[in-house]
Amino acid sequence: MAFIEIERLERSIGAHNILKGIDVSLDKGGFLVLLGPSGCGKSTLLNAIAGLQPPTAGDIRIDGDSVVGLHPSKRDIAMVFQSYALYPNMTVGQNIGFPLEMAGIPKAQREADIATVARTLQIGHLLDRRPAQLSGGQRQRVAMARALVRKPRLFLFDEPLSNLDAKLRVEVRAEIKRLHQQTGATIIYVTHDQIEAMTLATQIVVMKEGEIQQTGTPAEIYNRPANMFVADFMGSPPMNMLPGQVAEDGAHLIPEAAPDTPLPLPAPLAPGRKVVLGIRPENIGDDPTGAVPLRLDLPVEIVEPTGSDVFLWLRLGSALLTARLPGNAQPPVGAPYPVAFDMTRAVVFDADSRQRIA
């Protein structure tokens, strides 16, 4: 039995089904990231767990007991909101102490707890300020401190980094990861940013339009996406997709974009089947060891240096493929460039169902 168990959870408003039967389970100490595009129901799911928006059907159990119908404050859950939701009229210290005050903890104990958590998050010098006098990153820390101070059995984060600038986002992301490792807390974290999901999660749940697309570890989600939506959503630049037909021998793909260039499939399939081959940019590129059997000379259309990597846009018939080279590569634009295709890392989807079949 897992620590958190969500079963066939549904929520509808009027005729609009926002969550269509969600099943999630998470072990104690796990870091679960709910990932999906804006409007797919992530916040709704999180609010249902928190008890802020009741589900229409299904069950949520924590440590074996159903919490459906329990008041938010009785669930022993803390939440960090996207806007941080700091109480504007209270000082930082009062903000952090508020949940303790509501729990009736005596003042002396409260102040000791506030001091401890403030030290962990390095905000001790801010305790007398008001939220309006803090920077975005400081507000974020205060919001986390207010959640941490209660030592709840479950933490919920709703897009906590989306209001920070890029540099700060990376810093706070590392901070959250450090806190998780230090405290062993159980966390459910919502984001639409696949990098955040990859870096933080022990388990990712990819959602789309109120339905789970795939549940798995970051590596599983990235390397073995369950369908074309997940494959496309994870990774930047996204996975190359080549629609086509399985050749007579069942071992090659005839790409629609370039019927003269059959590509070997990672696994045998029924001849004639309409499929989509997916291969990530990092599986197309230089091959210094010479171990990869498939090599093609493809004309370079665009070169995008990012510093750490160079992305190439290569022409294959009527399609453009993205390849990744090391940051020091200097491929000439316009000329053909020899690239190796690591087809063992490629995946194949059914063209109709869009599910992965190999």
Place this chain on the structure above:
Amino acid sequence: MSAREMAIATAAGPSRLNRVVIYGLLLIFAAMYLLPLFVMLTTSFKSLDEIRGGDILALPADPTIQPWLRAWGSACIGVTCDGIKGYFWNSIKMVVPAVLISTALGALNGYVLTKWRFRGHKLVFGLMLFACFIPFQSVLIPMARVLGQLGLSNTTAGLVLVHVVYGIGFTTLFFRNYYEAFPTELIHSAQMDGAGFFTIFRRILLPSSAPIIVVCVIYQFTNIWNDFLFGVSFASGESAPMTVALNNLVASSTGVKEYNVDMAAAVIAALPTLIVYVVAGRYFMRGLMAGAVKG
């Protein structure tokens, strides 16, 4: 005149002329508005002899506070000659509870209508809005019946009730629009932190409500203090509010017409609303703006 000089002259000329015209008009309008106040104030410090003999716009030659003392303590209203002081206190006793209660209820209504929505909240708010547009006159007779049945006819408590009922529509509108813009995440956060309905209201919402409270208090205070119709309909005689007493004082046809006393009484009647404006007026505009932009 060179072409260049002419160009400068035509460029500067109309703009200076415009400014003279604009400020001139503004001054004229300001004078028009201030003149009655000026006449009231100067007249209230003149003796009756000076009023009869003198120029209405002249400053008092021999200023006296006698009319003010008479208006406050010994002018005759109806059959009693105790001045307006009793009625002034009637008004205070009416306006303070009425403003406090209607503002408090408006704040609670606004809180519930935005943060604790229930089935039909739109209908309830719609009906409250509708109440703002019901003309006073049309509720007089039903209201008189209700007050009679409650045993509150001709009492200050009855007037308080009437003003609270009539004011709730407006105060609810003010607070609802203000709280609509208040982040719901703060309410959710407080709920998760273990705060209940009233704790959230008192600790989270109210401390951020100063601007709208000021708007509400000024609006309600001015309306209730200046109300004549409800006062004259539901509280005559001893429990009449200031406005009704002032009317009775000025309209009494017996004896000599004491313009200076009338004017002093009128200024006294207007004083509380003026004070409220001066003390809280700064926040009034700010609150109105905040509501307008966010709501």
